[in-house]
Amino acid sequence: MSAALKYTLGRIGLFVAVLAGLWLVDMNVFLKLMLALVFSAALSFFLLRGWRDEMAGEIAEAAERRRTEKERLRSALAGEDHTPPPTPTPPPKPPTPSVDHEVIATTRRPAGQ
Numbered sequence: 001m002s003a004a005l006k007y008t009l010g011r012i013g014l015f016v017a018v019l020a021g022l023w024l025v026d027m028n029v030f031l032k033l034m035l036a037l038v039f040s041a042a043l044s045f046f047l048l049r050g051w052r053d054e055m056a057g058e059i060a061e062a063a064e065r066r067r068t069e070k071e072r073l074r075s076a077l078a079g080e081d082h083t084p085p086p087t088p089t090p091p092p093k094p095p096t097p098s099v100d101h102e103v104i105a106t107t108r109r110p111a112g113q
Helices: 003-023 029-047 049-077 101-107
Strands: none
Touching: 003 029, 003 049, 029 049
């Protein structure tokens, strides 16, 4: 499971847990939702630190891969690509039948006969 999905599900889970705890308190529903949002955000800052750091690492790695690929493509388009392009492998040649040249030479007839 990706780190972003784990972190997102953790945030949603914390929100639902805090909202369930506030549901027992007698107050306006809108106020319950707002308090659950604020408290779950504060709790996720501390409780989900590892998943957040893991997600940030994955995002940084993906950004680095994209940047490297973008630089490689730009240099290739500018003609600065020093790596040889991969050479395609030629299709396999069909097997040539073996021909006995001596038999052909002895069975030929001269052109006038």
